[in-house]
Amino acid sequence: MTHATLTGEVHVWYGRVGATGVLEDLTLLSREEKLRCARIADPLRRRRVIGLHADARRILSRYVPIAPEHLHLVWDTDGNRSARLLGCSERARCPAGAVVPCLAEPLIVATALCAHRWAIASATHGPLALAMAAPPPPGPLPRVPRPADSEIPDRLRDRVRLEAAVRASGHPLPVGPAAAVYDLPSHGTALTALACAHDTPVAAVRCHEVP
Secondary structure, X not given: XXXXXXOOEEEEEEXXXXXXXXXXXXXXXXXXXXXXXXXXXXXXXXXXXXXXXXXXXXXXXXXXXXXXXXXOEXXXXXXXXXXXXXXXXXXXXXXXXXXXXXXXXXXXEEEEXXXXXXXXXXXXXXXXXXXXXXXXXXXXXXXXXXXXXOOHHHHHHHHHHHHHHHHHHOOOOOOOOOEEEEEEEEEOOEEEEEEEEOOOOOOEEEEEEOO
16 A cells, blocks of 8 residues: 555544553654643543554555654644644655655545544545544433434434534534535444545545454
8 A cells, every 4th residue: 555545535544542552652653742642631541642643653654665653743733633744845844864755745644533442534635534423321311301312323423524524624613615524434333424625526435444
């Protein structure tokens, strides 16, 4: 699999945090990523984000002949939802000595995390966004009425689609045809949606699962 196979396509990968140890995951992260993760107060959430970043690097190394720990990723400033793998066209933005893949354009990466499950999308165009959510586990009867069980998947799907569209469009609410939203296969009980720029044609969305 190479960078060229992504042309016009969006590849979505499914996996779980915990397949590798936290120390092994940390060795793949950049200094900036380690500092970003260290600022997460909740230890369980921190562990999951570390695993998400490490697995994003492992997946991207399938497309370029560079080890995961040497890839130069630029993550968004508001969270851990999207990143860019810089190529030779943006070499000036890379630190001195960085290994830069020979890409005509950067790879766009989008991520979603739901408990220990994650989804990672990659494409050569953007904006790109993922959203994922699972229904609440069964428990004692709530004090306030809740939707019937048959209605929960539909309402949850609408929420996931809206969240993906908002992330891709960059607006508090989707404005007009700002994003095209695609329903993806569920990851366990988690519903997943992908959103892309409406004016960017997508030839295919291909889903893969990391064992």
